[in-house]
Amino acid sequence: MNWVSENASLIGTLVLLGATILMLFPTVSNSSGKRSKLLGYLLIPVSLAALGWVFLQPTGDMVRDILFYVAGGTAVIGGLLMTTERNPVYAALWFAVATLGVCGLFVINSAPFLAAVTIIVYAGAIVVTFVFVIMLAQQEKSAGYDRIPQQPLLATILGCLLVGTMLVGIHKTFGPAEPALLAVDRSNLHVSSRPVEGDLGSPRGIGRTLFTDYLFAVELAGTILLVATIGAIAIAPRRPQGSL
Amino acid sequence: MSPDPSHYLVIGAILFSLGAIGFLTRRNLILMMLSTELMLHGVSVNLTAFSRFHDQHDGQALTIFILTVAACEAGLSLAIILALYQRTRSLDIRLWTTLGEEELMPPMADAASREVQAPSEPLPKLAPAGRRPTIGADGHVSSPIIVPPKGTGKGSKA
Numbered sequence: 001m002n003w004v005s006e007n008a009s010l011i012g013t014l015v016l017l018g019a020t021i022l023m024l025f026p027t028v029s030n031s032s033g034k035r036s037k038l039l040g041y042l043l044i045p046v047s048l049a050a051l052g053w054v055f056l057q058p059t060g061d062m063v064r065d066i067l068f069y070v071a072g073g074t075a076v077i078g079g080l081l082m083t084t085e086r087n088p089v090y091a092a093l094w095f096a097v098a099t100l101g102v103c104g105l106f107v108i109n110s111a112p113f114l115a116a117v118t119i120i121v122y123a124g125a126i127v128v129t130f131v132f133v134i135m136l137a138q139q140e141k142s143a144g145y146d147r148i149p150q151q152p153l154l155a156t157i158l159g160c161l162l163v164g165t166m167l168v169g170i171h172k173t174f175g176p177a178e179p180a181l182l183a184v185d186r187s188n189l190h191v192s193s194r195p196v197e198g199d200l201g202s203p204r205g206i207g208r209t210l211f212t213d214y215l216f217a218v219e220l221a222g223t224i225l226l227v228a229t230i231g232a233i234a235i236a237p238r239r240p241q242g243s244l
Numbered sequence: 245m246s247p248d249p250s251h252y253l254v255i256g257a258i259l260f261s262l263g264a265i266g267f268l269t270r271r272n273l274i275l276m277m278l279s280t281e282l283m284l285h286g287v288s289v290n291l292t293a294f295s296r297f298h299d300q301h302d303g304q305a306l307t308i309f310i311l312t313v314a315a316c317e318a319g320l321s322l323a324i325i326l327a328l329y330q331r332t333r334s335l336d337i338r339l340w341t342t343l344g345e346e347e348l349m350p351p352m353a354d355a356a357s358r359e360v361q362a363p364s365e366p367l368p369k370l371a372p373a374g375r376r377p378t379i380g381a382d383g384h385v386s387s388p389i390i391v392p393p394k395g396t397g398k399g400s401k402a
Binding site: 017021025051055056059068072075076079080082083088091092095098099102105106109110111113114117118121122125126129130133134137138143144145146148149150151152154155156158159160162163166167170171173174200201205206208209210213214217221224225227228229231232233235236237 | 248249250251252253254255257258259260261262263264265266268269270271272274275277278279281282285288289292293295296299301302304305307308309311312313314315316317318319320322323324325326327329330334335336337338
């Protein structure tokens with residue numbers, strides 16, 4: 001009980017988040033479907049505000065804070081709506097929105113090269129391919145398996161427990177109570193490719209790290225790409241012409 | 245200089261959990277794969293936040309590897325999903341709760357199926373070694389197979 005009263009804000013935020021997700025899920029009955037969905041849309045800003053109030057207090061750097069709130073909010077809203085949207089094409093597009101938000105977070109974390117690569121690979125290749133397959137495979141408007149989710153209540157409870165566990169861990173480690181855990185003595189770190197001042201995230205720095213410390217892994221990744229290409233060609237079904 | 249990294253970890257945790265919820269609740273094969281990509285996004289946010297916080301490039305290098313693996317995974321999964329779609333004409337995951345196929349024989353033949361496969365007639369036997377096959381006038385080779393019912397083997401010999 002003591003722990004519960006201490007962490008009331010955390011539990012309240014989690015319950016709010018779970019209620020938002022549950023309200024956003026498509027309901028089975030069509031009569032009451034619209035109202036609960038509207039309630040879910042209304043709950044999104046409330047739960048995000050609660051989340052920001054409890055966990056994401058501004059750090060003082062105003063420009064960075066605003067950018068962070070915009071990018072993080074975009075990512076979380078995109079993820080929320082992708083999870084609960086019943087039309088698969090819209091869900092794929094919401095995933096693209098979430099990708100854009102994540103790329104914004106990359107830019108704030110001084111990884112502009114990664115942001116560009118992520119947009120090219122995800123939004124340019126993966127989402128387009130997924131949308132292609134969805135459109136090829138689903139001629140009818142919306143199939144029954146998209147309208148009815150599988151065990152939404154249990155999955156939401158499980159997801160909220162998961163995120164609650166992680167949030168408690170983050171809060172305990174990075175909270176104001178123990179800042180000593182964060183004090184990393186950077187002079188003792190022995191890494192061969194320490195970035196010089198202002199070099200973090202540049203293609204040059206990443207390339208130097210990749211081809212010195214991670215050279216073997218780079219070769220391995222190339223091999224994986226080759227194997228996946230051959231495997232995809234081998235698995236892909238062949239049809240006479242024009243039909244999927 | 246470095247902002248609070250816990251903000252990014254919170255966003256990463258939420259994205260990861262949303263992906264997990266999506267993977268559990270979706271019944272569309274393609275959207276299940278997209279949900280796993282959302283989980284990978286959460287991990288990438290964490291990695292870049294730590295990379296920034298420690299002023300090292302390792303997190304960003306790992307994110308590039310995540311991108312590579314995600315691209316491979318997308319290609320392979322779409323090939324598999326198309327192959328599955330050709331069989332059932334549907335993307336529903338519930339059609340694949342059992343991976344066995346009805347029209348195939350069970351892989352291990354039990355006693356009953358072995359009895360069915362046993363031949364009803366006695367099999368023909370090969371001639372003993374050293375006997376030459378006879379070649380007819382029209383070039384037809386009559387192989388010296390001796391069939392157990394009497395008389396027929398001799399007839400072919402002559």
